[in-house]
Every structure is written in structure tokens, then in C-alpha cells.
Amino acid sequence: MSWFEKLMPSRIRTEGKGKRNVPEGLWSKCSGCDAVLYRAELERNLDVCPKCGYHMRIGARRRLDVFLDEEPREEIGTGLEPSDPLRFKDSKKYRDRITQAQKATGEKDALVVMRGQVEGLPLVAAAFEFGYMGGSMGSVVGERFVRAVNASIDHNIPLVCFSASGGARMQEALLSLMQMAKTSAALARLSAAGIPYVSVLTDPTMGGVSASLAMLGDVNIGEPRALIGFAGPRVIEQTVRETLPEGFQRSEFLLEHGALDLIVDRREMRERVASLLGILTRRPAA
Amino acid sequence: MDLNFLDFEQPIAELEAKIEELRCVGDDSEVNINEEIQRLQAKSRALTESIFSNLSAWQVSQLARHPQRPYALDYIHRLFSEFEELHGDRAYADDPAIVGGVARLDGRPVMVIGQQKGRDTKEKLKRNFGMPRPEGYRKAKRLMEMAERFKLPVLTFIDTPGAYPGIGAEERGQSEAIARNLFVMSALKTPIVCTVIGEGGSGGALAIGVGDRMLMLQYSIYSVISPEGCASILWKSADKASDAAEALGITSGRLKELGLIDEIVEEPVGGAHRDPAAMAERLRDTLIRQVEQLERLPVDQLVAARYQRLMNYGQYNEKS
Numbered sequence: 001m002s003w004f005e006k007l008m009p010s011r012i013r014t015e016g017k018g019k020r021n022v023p024e025g026l027w028s029k030c031s032g033c034d035a036v037l038y039r040a041e042l043e044r045n046l047d048v049c050p051k052c053g054y055h056m057r058i059g060a061r062r063r064l065d066v067f068l069d070e071e072p073r074e075e076i077g078t079g080l081e082p083s084d085p086l087r088f089k090d091s092k093k094y095r096d097r098i099t100q101a102q103k104a105t106g107e108k109d110a111l112v113v114m115r116g117q118v119e120g121l122p123l124v125a126a127a128f129e130f131g132y133m134g135g136s137m138g139s140v141v142g143e144r145f146v147r148a149v150n151a152s153i154d155h156n157i158p159l160v161c162f163s164a165s166g167g168a169r170m171q172e173a174l175l176s177l178m179q180m181a182k183t184s185a186a187l188a189r190l191s192a193a194g195i196p197y198v199s200v201l202t203d204p205t206m207g208g209v210s211a212s213l214a215m216l217g218d219v220n221i222g223e224p225r226a227l228i229g230f231a232g233p234r235v236i237e238q239t240v241r242e243t244l245p246e247g248f249q250r251s252e253f254l255l256e257h258g259a260l261d262l263i264v265d266r267r268e269m270r271e272r273v274a275s276l277l278g279i280l281t282r283r284p285a286a
Numbered sequence: 287m288d289l290n291f292l293d294f295e296q297p298i299a300e301l302e303a304k305i306e307e308l309r310c311v312g313d314d315s316e317v318n319i320n321e322e323i324q325r326l327q328a329k330s331r332a333l334t335e336s337i338f339s340n341l342s343a344w345q346v347s348q349l350a351r352h353p354q355r356p357y358a359l360d361y362i363h364r365l366f367s368e369f370e371e372l373h374g375d376r377a378y379a380d381d382p383a384i385v386g387g388v389a390r391l392d393g394r395p396v397m398v399i400g401q402q403k404g405r406d407t408k409e410k411l412k413r414n415f416g417m418p419r420p421e422g423y424r425k426a427k428r429l430m431e432m433a434e435r436f437k438l439p440v441l442t443f444i445d446t447p448g449a450y451p452g453i454g455a456e457e458r459g460q461s462e463a464i465a466r467n468l469f470v471m472s473a474l475k476t477p478i479v480c481t482v483i484g485e486g487g488s489g490g491a492l493a494i495g496v497g498d499r500m501l502m503l504q505y506s507i508y509s510v511i512s513p514e515g516c517a518s519i520l521w522k523s524a525d526k527a528s529d530a531a532e533a534l535g536i537t538s539g540r541l542k543e544l545g546l547i548d549e550i551v552e553e554p555v556g557g558a559h560r561d562p563a564a565m566a567e568r569l570r571d572t573l574i575r576q577v578e579q580l581e582r583l584p585v586d587q588l589v590a591a592r593y594q595r596l597m598n599y600g601q602y603n604e605k606s
Contacts, residue, residue: 085544085601086535090520139600146597168488168510170520173534174546177510178599180489181496184465185472185596192473208510211449211464211489230460230489231451239451249456259459 030054032225046266055223055266057203059105060112060129063162067125067270068116076113076124076151077144085139086173094171101132109140110165113148115155119274121283124152127162128209135165137209138172142179145213149186158196158277163214167207180212187216196280198273201228201251201260215259219276222251222260292348294337298556301330334556341505344528346537347513349505350484354559356566357416358400358443359385361483364566365573366391366398374425378458381422383414383446384494386429388438392574397433399426399494400443403484416485417450420463423493427467430474439477439577442494447512449490464493471496472596475589477580479573481551482506482538483558498592499576500546502538503569504553508546509536546599549576 028039032054042049046066047056058066088094102108110132115124126148128135145161152159168176190197199217201210203226211230214220222228229249237244247253254260264272278286291299305326308319341349349355362369366389374380386399401418404410426442433440449460471478471494478497486495486508502508511519513531518524535541538550551572554561580588 079605081603081605083601083603086533088533090516090530090533091522139602142600143602170511170516170534172601173510174508174536174541175544175600177488177492178546178596180465180492181468181472182596182599184468185496185593188469188473189593191469208489210461211493212468213465215459215462215465216469228461229456230449230464231456236451236453236456240453242453244453248453257457257459259462 031056048266053224053265055203055225057130057164059131060107060110060127060162060164063127063202064112064114064116064125066266067127067160067162067273068114068118069120071117073114073116076115077140077147078108080140080143081108082138082140084171085175086171088171088173090171097133097171105129105131107132109138109144110135111137111141111144113144113151115151115157118160118270118277119286121274121277121281122155122157123160123277124148124155124157125160125162128164130164130166130204133169133171134167135163135209136167136169136176137165137179137183137212138169138176139179141169142176142182145179145183146186149183149190152190152195152197153193156193156195158198158281159190160198160200160273160277161213161217162200162202163205163209164202165205165207165209165214167209177208180208183213184216187213191218196277198276200264200269200273202226204228206230206232217261218280219262220260221273222254222263223266224251224263226251228254228259290354292345292352294341294345294348295334295556298330298334298337301326301333305330331555338556342528343507343531343535343537343540344513346505347507347527347531349557350507352557352559353405355484356558356562357405358402358445358483360562361443361566361569362389362398362400364563365570366396367393369398372429375421375428377421377424379419379421381414381419381425382412383416383418383450384422384426386426391441391570391577394574394577395436395438396577397429397438397440398443399429399440400483401446401491401494403445414450416446417448418446418490418493419450419452419455420458420460423449423463423467426494427463427470430467430470430478434474434476437476439479439581440474440497441573441577442478442480442497444480444482444486444491444495444508445484445506446487446490447485448487449493464489467493468496472593473589475585477577477583477588478592479576479580481569481573482508482547487512496596498580498588498595499548501549501551501572501576502541502547503551503558503565504538505557506538507531507536508538508541509534 030049033052369389371387403416404413513527516530517526558565
């Protein structure tokens with residue numbers, strides 16, 4: 001598999017498989033407007049459709065790679081690995097799901113944390129890997145997030161988190177629910193220390209992650225058209241038995257209802273987050 | 287089938303019916319059947335004890351959701367004096383799925399917050415089946431912050447299937463409301479004791495469940511997702527709810543083993559609804575003991591210890 005194919009969301013990857021005479025991964029289809037796009041060009045455009053501006057999902061490592069300055073970078077919490085305290089087994093063993101997710105994503109768990117800089121401004125950045133069991137939050141994600149917060153406090157530098165998650169990880173049962181309390185408590189400390197936290201909510205940010213660390217930013221940023229909410233649209237539809245309004249639970253809807261501060265295009269993310277943090281940390285103007 | 291009894295309690299129900307029958311006969315009969323009645327009552331007690339000594343997680347879930355199980359206000363009225371309910375989030379509305387107010391516990395001023403289910407259809411609708419909306423959580427937060435200002439210990443009573451998944455709830459920021467409560471409770475400068483009295487349904491429960499002590503009534507449950515929800519996602523079939531209940535380890539005993547709760551408050555034989563007065567008394571004694579312990583700590587030590595508890599949640603491996 002070519003290196004950039006690995007970065008592609010799986011549903012895009014399967015797209016090319018039927019067409020035998022086209023080299024795999026050369027073209028991909030926009031999930032927003034169905035335009036067929038040249039993969040390399042899409043890549044250069046940070047996986048934002050050049051035709052309609054649709055923001056496709058990107059992995060955690062790529063996210064941090066395009067967000068942070070090239071140097072310096074230091075990854076935090078690399079030694080942490082998931083365990084299976086409940087020996088959870090549904091139709092599949094949790095252990096097997098872990099192995100599978102690790103193989104598919106190359107990540108130990110669903111959150112990657114790095115200390116680095118954005119446009120010369122030092123910060124700690126965390127990103128969820130949605131490809132790893134739906135970016136679900138278990139013990140490792142919670143602990144890595146706390147270490148990200150602690151690194152921010154220790155170095156007195158801001159924290160940025162890109163969330164993309166279905167919520168708490170069922171296979172760790174109540175332990176994963178408690179990660180909501182754990183991460184929120186750490187953020188309360190960060191806030192008390194007067195250090196800014198920017199939460200960037202990307203597609204999708206739902207359930208326990210949305211109802212804890214993702215909604216607690218000093219500034220909450222949404223990527224365009226990201227699905228963000230507590231309950232999933234299907235659950236709500238089943239509960240209220242009516243069709244949901246157009247654009248329900250999308251970033252633009254949340255902005256309108258006052259849950260987000262602003263929506264930022266991925267291609268401007270670096271610049272605008274750096275500028276916001278520069279102001280919040282009272283750095284002299286560039 | 288007697289509706290007061292759950293499926294697995296039917297043998298007890300049959301025995302109780304027999305006892306009742308004998309009682310009626312006893313009134314107009316020469317034969318002394320008191321002895322027989324006593325014998326059967328002893329048998330019924332033994333049977334109940336034996337059934338209840340070995341409940342599955344799914345059976346405990348049914349008890350936790352029993353239609354006759356005492357709800358938050360039932361305990362509040364039995365446990366406290368001078369309860370004065372305080373309403374509203376000061377921004378949008380009053381959510382009847384969460385009740386709160388000031389009260390006295392054995393004379394000591396406290397703040398009480400609980401999720402409230404309804405008993406009959408009308409009240410069930412009013413209370414939204416115990417599923418709070420954002421304004422409910424924001425009311426709870428308002429009351430907790432008031433408790434901090436006036437140095438009142440906060441006692442919460444958890445009993446909800448979960449936060450309400452509705453259109454309006456999403457529009458008004460259900461996620462933010464829950465997240466904010468976790469944030470505020472983690473650093474609130476006054477003791478917080480949380481008790482799961484029935485159903486502890488996920489984030490909706492946790493939003494009033496961050497504190498210095500976590501208690502559970504013996505037959506209550508606390509879970510990241512309902513057994514039905516988990517079964518339909520992971521097993522692709524809601525029929526597997528009992529398997530999911532087992533796998534999720536939602537009972538007080540299992541959660542105590544996992545170190546996620548501090549104390550189990552034992553229930554009367556057959557569950558809290560069989561003897562609400564006895565249950566309330568036991569809970570009251572437990573809460574008084576816990577609050578007394580916590581109030582002895584200087585407040586910064588209290589908050590530091592709470593933070594440490596929260597940081598200890600989680601199990602993982604670490605390679606250096």
C-alpha cells in the first residue's frame with residue numbers, strides 16, 4: 001500500500017478497488033459533491049475538496065503534521081498502551097479489536113499528543129484518530145490527554161485538541177465513562193492556571209468526548225460541516241419520532257445556537273489558531 | 287402474574303399468594319393455621335434470600351428500574367428535614383427531571399440534588415422519564431456553586447436512563463451542559479457525596495456524579511451505556527441485553543471490585559421497594575457518616591484528594 005493511501009479514510013480507499021485499469025489511490029471522490037479529484041491535488045489541499053470545500057476526515061498524525069511547525073516536535077505518552085481490565089468480549093474480544101485497530105492505524109490508541117510549535121508559538125497539540133475504534137475514549141486516551149494538559153501546565157504553554165470521536169469506549173465500560181470526569185478535571189486545572197485551551201471539533205465529535213473535553217475550550221472551533229453533538233442523529237430520530245431539521249448537529253447549526261465560537265477552514269487553521277493564542281497569551285504582535 | 291414481582295421473583299409471588307389465601311381461610315376456620323402461615327413465611331423469606339443472593343447483572347438492572355423503586359424525592363423526604371426545593375437554571379427553564387434544594391441532614395445544612403423519575407403516566411411525562419435536559423444540568427450547576435458559596439456539602443442522588451436525546455436538548459447544548467458540570471464539580475470547594483439510587487445512565491448520570499465519595503445502593507446499576515444500547519451496537523441485537531449487562535460489569539459489587547465506587551449501601555431483602563423506610567434509614571446513616579468524615583478535612587486537602595481520585599481512574603499498561 002502506498003504511503004498516502006494509508007492516510008485515506010477507508011471508505012474512500014475502497015472506492016477505487018472495482019476499477020481495475022486505474023492505478024489504486026490515484027483518484028478519489030469527494031464525499032460532499034461527488035466530484036472526482038486527483039489524489040495528489042487533494043492531498044496538497046489538506047483533504048479539503050477544491051470544488052466544494054468539503055472537509056474530509058484525516059488521521060491524527062496527518063492532522064498534527066499539517067498543524068505543527070516542522071521543528072521541534074516531541075511526542076508525549078508514547079509508552080501508554082491499552083489493557084483489557086474487564087476481559088471484555090462481545091461478538092469479538094476487545095483484545096482482538098485492539099490488535100486490529102493498531103494494525104489498521106499504526107497507533108497504540110486513539111489519541112496522539114505532541115509538544116511543538118505553530119508559527120513559532122510553543123504549544124501542546126492533541127489529535128484523535130477516528131480510524132482507531134471510532135476515536136473512542138478509553139483509559140489510554142484519557143491518560144494521554146491528562147499528560148497533554150500537564151505538559152501545558154509544566155511549560156506554561158497553550159493546549160490545542162482536535163477531536164474526532166464517537167464517544168466513550170464501551171469495551172472499557174465504566175472506566176471509560178470516568179475518563180470524561182478525569183479529562184474535565186485536568187482542564188479545570190489548566191483553566192485555573194490561566195493557560196488557554198483551544199478545542200477544535202472535527203467530523204465527527206459525539207457522545208462522551210463532546211460532553212467532556214471537546215466542549216470545554218476557552219475557544220471552541222468547528223471545522224466546516226462537522227457533525228457535533230451529544231446523542232447520535234439516529235438515536236434522536238428514534239426518540240422524538242420526527243425527521244431532523246436540515247443541517248442538524250453540523251458546525252454551522254452549533255454556531256447558530258451558540259455552542260461554537262467560530263468555524264475555521266482547515267487551510268487557515270494554523271494561522272488563525274496561532275493568532276488567537278498569541279492574543280490570549282498576550283504575545284507581542286508579529 | 288403479579289406485577290409487583292419481576293419474572294425471576296415469581297416463585298416468591300406464588301408463595302406469598304398462598305400465604306394470603308391461608309390468611310383469608312384462617313379468619314373463619316376452627317383449625318389453627320397460624321403455624322402453617324409462619325412456616326410458609328419463613329420459607330418465603332428463605333426463598334427470597336436464596337434468589338437474591340445470586341442475581342445476574344440483568345436481573346439487577348430490572349430491580350434498578352423497578353416501577354416501585356423509591357425515587358430521589360422519596361429519599362429526600364425521608365432523609366432530610368426542612369427541604370426547600372429551588373427551581374430553574376436562571377436562563378431558560380426549570381427541568382423537572384432534576385430536583386434540587388437546600389435541606390438539613392440530621393440538623394446539618396446541605397444542598398441536595400437528584401434526578402427524578404415519575405410514578406404514574408402523567409408524572410412520568412412531566413419528569414421526562416428522569417432524562418434531564420441541559421437546563422436541568424445547569425440548574426444543578428447553579429445549586430452546586432451556591433453550595434460552594436455557603437459551604438454546604440452537596441449530596442446527589444443519581445437515577446436516570448441518560449441525558450435526554452432530543453432536538454431541543456441538542457440545540458441548547460446538552461454536551462456543554464454535561465461537560466461544564468464535570469469541570470465545575472471536579473474543583474468545587476465543598477464536599478460532594480454521590481449516590482446511585484437506581485439507574486446510573488452514562489454521561490447523563492455522571493453530570494451530577496463527580497465527587498469525593500461514590501456510593502451505590504446494592505441493586506442499582508451504573509454504566510457507560512444501557513445494556514440494550516450496548517447489545518444493539520456490539521451484538522447487533524437488543525435481545526443480547528443480558529449478555530451486555532454481564533460484560534459491562536454494571537452492578538455495585540463488580541464496580542466496587544474495579545475500584546470505581548467507595549461503598550455499597552445494602553438493600554433490604556427483596557430490594558429497596560420492599561421496605562423503603564429501612565432503606566432510607568440505612569442510607570441516612572451512611573450519608574451522615576460520609577459527610578462527617580469529609581467535613582473534617584480542610585477544603586484544599588479535600589479538593590486535592592478529589593483531583594487525585596479522578597486522575598487515578600483508568601487502567602493501562604506503560605512501557606518506559
